[in-house]
Amino acid sequence: MIRFEHVGLRYGIGPEVLSDISFALEPGSFHFLTGSSGAGKTSLLTLIYLGRRPTRGLITMFGQNINGLSRAELAPIRQRIGVVFQDFRLLNHMSAFDNVALPLRIQGKAESEIRNNVQELLEWVGLGDHMHVLPNTMSGGQQQRVAIARAVITRPRLLLADEPTGNLDSEIGFRLMNLFEQLNRMGTTILIATHDQTMIERFEHNKLVLDHGGLRVEEPKHWLSKKIDGVF
């Protein structure tokens, strides 16, 4: 699904914020991306959602070498990726409904289909009565749910989330994590950047740990203990 080989990224003439990153995300996998502040989590996510091109290395997504693709060829790949941005990036002149409908409209879906899907999803995330509300009049938690609904409305093959539960109370956070797991069971590959150790421990998935510009993969602790106990 996603393969990074010796990827490096620098901004301008500054030092490399990501250096020699190599990993692979298998289709249908679920990973947490973690690391200390400034470790480069957002930069790595930016590379994955094709917000930037790497300064070196090779990125393969959905079987295609990104480096060799034109701008026009990247658009359909971006349509397969859902992103929940840390700062939500909602369009404040649009209602919650239109914000969530936007990716479907970009993909040219019929309005009847858009109406049904968006309404259903907003009700599911508990915003059924806030469809007409503009994001800047919503609470942080409500905005975050709109952002998550927008990211998953197209049933993307890859879902990236940057601190998706940061502004949510634990119950809503838990429900949204369940939504991610549900999407994951339906085949969506999930990568969640988070600091929330409780959540990482509660939902046992592989971890990509960014440290000093490099990256290592860690398996859940209980798997390790099971391995030690000879279960596997």
Next chain:
Amino acid sequence: MQNPFARERSLGVSRTRRRYDLPLNKAGGTGFLTLLIGLMTFLALLALSASFVLSAMTDRWSSGLENRVTIEIPAENEAGKILSSEETKKTGLKIESLLTSHPAVLRTHIMTDEEIRELVKPWLGENLMLGKIPLPGLISAELQEMTPETIQILEKKIKAIHKTARIDTHEEWLGDLLRFTGALQFAAFILALVIGLATITAVAGAVRSHMAVYHAEVELLHLMGAHDSYISRQFQRHSLSLAFQGGLCGVAIGGLCLLIIGWISGEMGVSLLPDFRMGYLQLGVLATLPVFMALISALAARQTVLKVLRKMP
């Protein structure tokens, strides 16, 4: 049965597709752009009207004088003696008789005093005592083909009858006039071109400014997988709409100005001024100016957006 849209309507959710994903309607400077395009259209309308009027004048002059010459019999002889009206008329008849017998001449017409007075009226006025001024004799002749040889032969024969008589082929003044109107037409064309370029520059500037203001929103659409054409369509539609509105205002005001100019020239009764009436085709071209302005604005917006988007990954 419950209306499936009832709940949606009660929530105020739009059932129709939004016009813009970017808040271009709320962007500052849209009124200024509409006004600017209105002014450009107004100027373009005046320039084109001038060009049409000049073109019509040129055609009228050229076609009216094609293969035509005027034989002028001065009101005095070579010794400087003023001829009587009778003598001038007698000479005129002789020359007309000569012309009609020549195979190169198709038809002739001796101009009456009334016709001559009508010709000089724009310069000398209506109330002048023309009866007391000796008038030259004028004969209009239409030739089969106006060649220098024919003119030379005819002039020689005419001079044998009256030494100071001469043939005016109109080439001298008509050539100057055509060159002058041609220069004016060229100036009008250049002006229209400058107006078009200014419109394109203004629209491109406004689009660049909007793209800078809404950079985050544009980038978001881009990251969601919107093709460049999807994003550019938003700006195109917006520019098209603004330019069309501005164009309509410009044409309305310009049309009113042309009516006033036409009315004033009619009221003044100055027959030297060109005729401001235009044909249906020309009026049709002027009426399509808002569409033209809207199209070039949309095209300028599209090209600008595509150029800016090319800088995104």
